[in-house]
Amino acid sequence: MLNVSVLGYGTVGSGVVEVLTTNRESIAKKAGQEINVKYILDLRDFPGDPHEDKVVHDFNTIVNDADVQIVVETMGGVKPAYDFVKACLEAGKSVCTSNKELVAKHGAELLAIAKEKSINFFFEASVGGGIPVIRPMVQCLNGDVIEEISGILNGTTNYILSKMTTEGSDFDSVLKDAQDKGYAERNPEADVEGYDACRKIAILTSLAYGKQVDYEDIYTEGITKITDVDIKYAKALGAAIKIFGSSKKVGEHIYAKVAPVMINNAHPLYSVNDVFNGIFVKGNMVGDVMFYGSGAGKLPTASAVVADVVEAAKNLHTNIPVIWDSEKLILTDIKDASQRFFVRLSGSAAENADKVARIFGKVQVVDAGVTEEYAFITDEVKECEFTSKAEELGNVVSRIRVDF
Ligand code: HSE
Numbered sequence: 553m554l555n556v557s558v559l560g561y562g563t564v565g566s567g568v569v570e571v572l573t574t575n576r577e578s579i580a581k582k583a584g585q586e587i588n589v590k591y592i593l594d595l596r597d598f599p600g601d602p603h604e605d606k607v608v609h610d611f612n613t614i615v616n617d618a619d620v621q622i623v624v625e626t627m628g629g630v631k632p633a634y635d636f637v638k639a640c641l642e643a644g645k646s647v648c649t650s651n652k653e654l655v656a657k658h659g660a661e662l663l664a665i666a667k668e669k670s671i672n673f674f675f676e677a678s679v680g681g682g683i684p685v686i687r688p689m690v691q692c693l694n695g696d697v698i699e700e701i702s703g704i705l706n707g708t709t710n711y712i713l714s715k716m717t718t719e720g721s722d723f724d725s726v727l728k729d730a731q732d733k734g735y736a737e738r739n740p741e742a743d744v745e746g747y748d749a750c751r752k753i754a755i756l757t758s759l760a761y762g763k764q765v766d767y768e769d770i771y772t773e774g775i776t777k778i779t780d781v782d783i784k785y786a787k788a789l790g791a792a793i794k795i796f797g798s799s800k801k802v803g804e805h806i807y808a809k810v811a812p813v814m815i816n817n818a819h820p821l822y823s824v825n826d827v828f829n830g831i832f833v834k835g836n837m838v839g840d841v842m843f844y845g846s847g848a849g850k851l852p853t854a855s856a857v858v859a860d861v862v863e864a865a866k867n868l869h870t871n872i873p874v875i876w877d878s879e880k881l882i883l884t885d886i887k888d889a890s891q892r893f894f895v896r897l898s899g900s901a902a903e904n905a906d907k908v909a910r911i912f913g914k915v916q917v918v919d920a921g922v923t924e925e926y927a928f929i930t931d932e933v934k935e936c937e938f939t940s941k942a943e944e945l946g947n948v949v950s951r952i953r954v955d956f
Contacts, residue, residue, distance in 0.1 A: 553586045554865050557614045559636055560627035561594040564650050567854030568624050569603055583865035590620055615639050622864045624857055625649040634658055641665040648860035650677035650853050656751040660764050660878040667871045674860035679752045680829050682852025683845040689759045690874050696835030698760035702798040705752040707827035707848040708736045708743040709775050709795045714825040722780045735827060745774035746810040753797030757808050763881035771886045773811040782950055785927055788920035791816045805884035814894055816956040887936035892954040897926045898947045911941050929954055
């Protein structure tokens with residue numbers, strides 16, 4: 553029998569215990585031995601919970617117990633998760649985590665400790681919740697040079713944009729509805745401002761290129777400025793507005809960003825709606841690969857953590873190497889990347905058409921029946937050139953990147 557301890561008995565942590573309990577027999581077969589939850593660390597008590605006798609409040613009980621071989625970290629945040637995870641790894645315990653902030657910031661260091669100790673640091677659930685994407689990235693796609701990763705990496709914002717599209721509602725009322733239904737946090741900033749997706753694309757890009765991508769270096773734009781009128785234009789184009797976390801290799805340059813983008817039904821992520829996540833990867837040999845499923849939620853996320861526990865159990869004293877050096881990957885500033893833009897201007901066509909033609913040349917005019925506005929899509933233009941041309945226009949209501 554192998555002993556596991558869980559740090560944090562919130563949504564995901566309790567899901568991990570539930571998955572280990574519900575699927576105990578099949579997990580034992582796959583792991584080669586029974587997996588027992590020995591301790592659950594939380595600040596709170598859980599009277600009446602079937603596992604209340606396992607709850608402890610002192611981390612030292614776990615880190616100092618030589619019978620605990622695997623630790624699950626589902627606390628979230630960097631403090632104190634980082635100190636706890638590092639101490640567990642240094643004590644020779646493999647760690648499986650769902651914590652994207654921790655992995656994005658300290659992944660390289662924690663992997664190095666795991667390697668030195670011949671144990672494992674696994675984090676399948678940190679990106680895409682229950683979707684298998686980390687292990688495919690670090691194992692199955694090793695024959696490829698990754699040319700592109702584009703992901704709908706945040707369930708909350710995908711739900712909001714999907715509802716704005718199907719119901720024609722504005723951002724604020726859909727956000728409130730999402731909060732009432734428990735999809736969006738009371739403080740939704742990390743989701744709607746794109747910070748959550750930014751951590752996730754930082755992790756995927758670090759794994760794709762084997763070096764540290766600092767999430768602070770990634771251009772990040774959320775969905776708070778997307779309006780029901782933008783959605784109306786997207787519909788007129790047969791397009792959808794999504795928020796992508798993406799990285800692209802163009803020659804020796806690697807660009808990464810989080811931003812809303814218009815895609816049409818030719819894009820593989822067009823049909824990824826509601827709280828689902830989808831991740832599109834392009835390799836230079838395999839071509840296009842897609843990953844789709846539940847990117848958040850108690851049991852999907854717990855399922856990925858438990859798969860890591862099984863993998864850790866099967867490789868108790870063997871490190872499975874993951875190439876992620878602490879050396880920083882220098883991203884190229886996206887101002888040098890080329891992109892098409894959808895642009896809305898205030899005023900009529902008569903007031904704007906000549907000016908737009910002079911500044912942008914030939915454009916694709918978009919008519920969604922919105923009065924006193926002139927909207928168009930540019931040809932590919934460098935981001936920095938677009939910024940100065942938009943300033944020259946002087947009456948931009950909104951602009952959204954276009955990927956078709
Ligand atoms: N807030 C995140 C989301 C949870 O909405 O996708 C999963 O990381």
